[in-house]
Amino acid sequence: MFRQKETPIRIRRRFWTFVLLILDAAMMALSLRLGYFLRFEGKLLPFDPYVIPPVSSLFYTCLVYLFIPLLLVIFFFYRLYDWDHLLGGSGEYTRVVSATTMGLFAVVIVSFMFKAPTIARGWLLLVWFFCCGLIVGARFLFRRIIYWQRKRGIASSRLLIVGANEEGKTIAEQILKSPTAGLKIVGFADDKFSAVGGEVCSNPNGSCAARVIGRTSSLSKLIEDNRVESIVFASSAFSQQRITEMIQSLRGYALDIYLSSGLFEILLSRVMVKEVGGIPLVGIKSIALSTLDLALKTLFDFTVALVAIVLLSPLLLLIAVLIKLTSPGPVLYVQRRVSRGGETFTFYKFRTMCAGAEEMLPELQAYNEADGLIFKMKNDPRVTKVGRFLRRYSLDELPQLFNVLKGEMSLVGPRPPVPSEVERYNDWHLKRLDVTPGMTGLWQVSGRSSLSFDEMVKLDLFYIENWSLTFDIKILLMTVKAVLSGTGAY
Numbered sequence: 001m002f003r004q005k006e007t008p009i010r011i012r013r014r015f016w017t018f019v020l021l022i023l024d025a026a027m028m029a030l031s032l033r034l035g036y037f038l039r040f041e042g043k044l045l046p047f048d049p050y051v052i053p054p055v056s057s058l059f060y061t062c063l064v065y066l067f068i069p070l071l072l073v074i075f076f077f078y079r080l081y082d083w084d085h086l087l088g089g090s091g092e093y094t095r096v097v098s099a100t101t102m103g104l105f106a107v108v109i110v111s112f113m114f115k116a117p118t119i120a121r122g123w124l125l126l127v128w129f130f131c132c133g134l135i136v137g138a139r140f141l142f143r144r145i146i147y148w149q150r151k152r153g154i155a156s157s158r159l160l161i162v163g164a165n166e167e168g169k170t171i172a173e174q175i176l177k178s179p180t181a182g183l184k185i186v187g188f189a190d191d192k193f194s195a196v197g198g199e200v201c202s203n204p205n206g207s208c209a210a211r212v213i214g215r216t217s218s219l220s221k222l223i224e225d226n227r228v229e230s231i232v233f234a235s236s237a238f239s240q241q242r243i244t245e246m247i248q249s250l251r252g253y254a255l256d257i258y259l260s261s262g263l264f265e266i267l268l269s270r271v272m273v274k275e276v277g278g279i280p281l282v283g284i285k286s287i288a289l290s291t292l293d294l295a296l297k298t299l300f301d302f303t304v305a306l307v308a309i310v311l312l313s314p315l316l317l318l319i320a321v322l323i324k325l326t327s328p329g330p331v332l333y334v335q336r337r338v339s340r341g342g343e344t345f346t347f348y349k350f351r352t353m354c355a356g357a358e359e360m361l362p363e364l365q366a367y368n369e370a371d372g373l374i375f376k377m378k379n380d381p382r383v384t385k386v387g388r389f390l391r392r393y394s395l396d397e398l399p400q401l402f403n404v405l406k407g408e409m410s411l412v413g414p415r416p417p418v419p420s421e422v423e424r425y426n427d428w429h430l431k432r433l434d435v436t437p438g439m440t441g442l443w444q445v446s447g448r449s450s451l452s453f454d455e456m457v458k459l460d461l462f463y464i465e466n467w468s469l470t471f472d473i474k475i476l477l478m479t480v481k482a483v484l485s486g487t488g489a490y
Contacts, residue, residue, distance in 0.1 A: 009256075012155055020139070024080075026138075027131070027138050028067065028072075030134060032064050035123050036123065067107050070106055074106070077099075078095045078099040079095070086143075087182075093136045100132050100135070101128065103131075104127065104128055156183060157182055157184065158227055158228050159230045159232060160185075160186055160213075160232075161187075161210070161231075161232050162189045162232065163235075165190075165192075167234040168190070171232055185210045186228060187212065187214075188211065189218075189222055190212050190237070191216050191217070192237075213226065216238075216242075219250065229255065233246070234260055235259055235260050236260075243259065297410065297472070300472065312398060312401075319398070326384060326385065327384045327387075332348055332351060333351040333352070333353070335349075335418065337416035337419075338418070338433065340437070341433060345403070345416075347403065348400055350398065352387025352388070352391055352396045353383055354384055393484070394479075401439070408436075409437050410439075411439055411472065412463070414432040414433075414437055415441060415444075416437035431461055432460050440476065441463060443456040
């Protein structure tokens with residue numbers, strides 16, 4: 001990254017970093033004041049044995065002048081003002097808690113070294129609690145404001161993607177799906193694409209999202225004419241020597257330069273850069289749920305499924321009666337599906353199609369609207385009227401709660417495939433079978449039936465490699481929202 005001159009995005013980042021610093025300092029001051037008021041003036045913690053001497057207010061005022069600058073310095077060391085480590089994930093909030101704890105510990109050490117009066121433990125506890133809560137809350141609101149601006153293109157960096165091959169296209173598609181990432185694609189630079197001006201990828205509404213705007217031989221002109229602030233090189237589109245040459249040619253520009261890894265099936269949470277024998281290498285950490293994680297997930301699944309069955313039993317009975325009265329055939333659709341490790345199990349759904357639906361499938365294959373290994377058809381003639389309503393709100397999936405109770409499925413996980421589908425999997429598709437299948441998953445709340453098969457698998461792999469109980473709960477809440485909206489399902 002080169003910094004010969006300032007770009008608008010860097011000026012904005014510096015301004016917002018200053019705002020964030022002032023916001024943190026204000027929350028620290030408020031925390032110190034609240035802690036003092038509740039401990040000494042409000043007497044919230046009567047168990048604290050320390051008696052306040054006449055000089056206590058002056059002493060605690062001095063602590064304020066020590067604590068705030070010290071904590072801000074610690075925040076810098078914890079990269080809490082480093083733009084590359086902000087505005088994404090919960091790691092920022094975890095670092096706030098760690099830095100605050102370290103700051104209070106440092107204050108105690110400094111006061112001990114200078115033989116200052118003993119600091120009241122109740123005050124320390126309250127200050128720690130308020131600091132963590134107020135700073136995390138303020139940073140959450142700060143993040144929402146930045147996201148709001150980015151969605152409207154106000155605080156986005158103008159991005160040029162170098163390489164219009166499949167990897168470059170995938171990069172663009174992921175950026176288009178993430179408006180809060182703060183990147184606005186100005187176009188592609190490529191030497192092999194058929195023609196300058198050719199469309200590389202489109203928006204969900206079908207409009208052109210990005211075109212090839214020039215060749216790599218004219219990178220400098222493209223950067224200046226399009227006010228480019230960030231560049232991503234699709235590593236698989238060029239030789240290592242060519243990429244090095246292009247990066248060297250950008251020395252005179254203050255750009256954020258990124259090189260894609262080319263490893264789209266490997267999640268960033270598993271990638272680590274380490275030095276081995278003086279050679280920088282990219283390592284891939286193995287992923288495996290611990291015994292405790294598996295036990296926690298199983299207990300959570302069983303408890304929620306049992307409670308849901310009890311609460312939803314009247315609805316389950318009503319749906320069964322409606323299916324039986326409106327179309328001939330069984331209430332449940334039973335099928336063999338593939339579970340973890342390739343084992344099969346009996347899968348339950350409410351029947352949403354007419355009798356003989358499987359026999360009609362070959363005739364409808366020409367109308368398949370999905371790519372890959374799955375069949376999707378919006379106006380499938382086999383679906384009954386009741387079935388269409390059940391599918392719209394995913395009510396046909398409710399019998400799988402019994403699969404969860406039996407331990408054959410989880411509440412959240414990749415959808416269980418049929419054996420014939422697995423036979424046509426590529427090697428990387430098989431990674432879906434590393435975990436217990438689920439009733440809902442990440443792709444169901446990221447586009448539902450509108451996603452391609454490969455996009456579904458990539459989202460499944462993201463879930464597998466980033467599992468946590470919090471992630472499960474978040475997906476379940478997002479599922480409720482997606483189901484109630486009734487969009488994307490058919």
